[in-house]
Amino acid sequence: MVMALEKPTAVDPDQQLQLAQDLFIRRFGEMGQTWGINRTMAEIHAFLYITADPKCTDDVMERLNISRGNASMSLRALCDWGIIRRMHRRGERREYFESLADVWEMFSIIAAERKRRELDPVLEALQTCRKMLDEETIGKAAKDHPISATRARLDDMQQFMDVTHKIFQQFIGNSKAGLSRIVRVLLKAL
Amino acid sequence: MVMALEKPTAVDPDQQLQLAQDLFIRRFGEMGQTWGINRTMAEIHAFLYITADPKCTDDVMERLNISRGNASMSLRALCDWGIIRRMHRRGERREYFESLADVWEMFSIIAAERKRRELDPVLEALQTCRKMLDEETIGKAAKDHPISATRARLDDMQQFMDVTHKIFQQFIGNSKAGLSRIVRVLLKAL
């Protein structure tokens, strides 16, 4: 083609877009994996997010090369999480899905869910453990008895987890505006 | 026993200690699992932390009911992470292991490692993607072209990840004293 000669190294924009999106999708999929979210779910979400355009089940199947069953289950799970939404198009029968647009909101949702599932049970266990070793429960223990050592360790851990808990709370309860204010304060504090 | 009659519901302190420790170990193991760390490693670490007393390989095998091979590999991995340490006892041949005592330091180490492994590659990918879609690379795109949408999404995500990155940096670069100051500021800020 004559037009292409103008810029010998010119790239095809559509192909380039595809490549960039694929890289994004792949990396986010890998990240999800080590975060306890399965790779496919993370990839589907990344795909919906990065294209910024509603997609139907077949679009997802084709782009990510997965089965209908897998696509259906993963899309439902993402809807349950609340980070993608179902969408109807007038006059069309099939359903479309789109990602939330606000990154802060998405991560808020994820953080809230993970806190509930992972942090809360640990906090509860810490309190139970501490109560099991209370003086009220088992009486005083000598300073060098193993019980004293375990009590101290529990207390240290609890202090740490309480702070973590509070940070999560802040993060979860705030929208982008509120959060970036917190972050500004945080970064200036040092 | 006559003495036991004084307090009918009295518990055996040693047994109680064991139970409390077991609960702690179990919950932390579960937490590790959903955080991409394997259950056994998390349990071993929890065991060493909560007892606050150096243990040898056989102690670990016995308490957690795992094989020698597994214990050996997991202990090495924990040493590599730097959250437990090898220890010699004068006149003894076998090696002992103990957990770091400072919770803040431990989580700093873990955060640093996870950032390196998981956050950094994503940040790099984001930059690569953005560069692939630069005007310099593929020329201007119409406002309603899919490329514009993807550019915008990439930029939003990058902004978010940059902030996350900075928070990690703060966390990693500071000991307990520095951190709790930051946390104090953070919690007051709202």
Added chain:
DNA sequence: TTATAGTTTCAGTACCCTCTGAAAGGTGGA
């Protein structure tokens, strides 16, 4: 009511990660 388009479910399969246990490898003492 039937035909059609699309979605969900789930039994079976494939894959991956973890764990075991035995053999090989070190290391200090006799």
Added chain:
DNA sequence: TCCACCTTTCAGAGGGTACTGAAACTATAA
């Protein structure tokens, strides 16, 4: 040098999760 004790390695087994594909289901149009 050999022995005793302890640690590390690794091939193979086991267990668990994710994926497929086909059948069942649902909803809409004719």
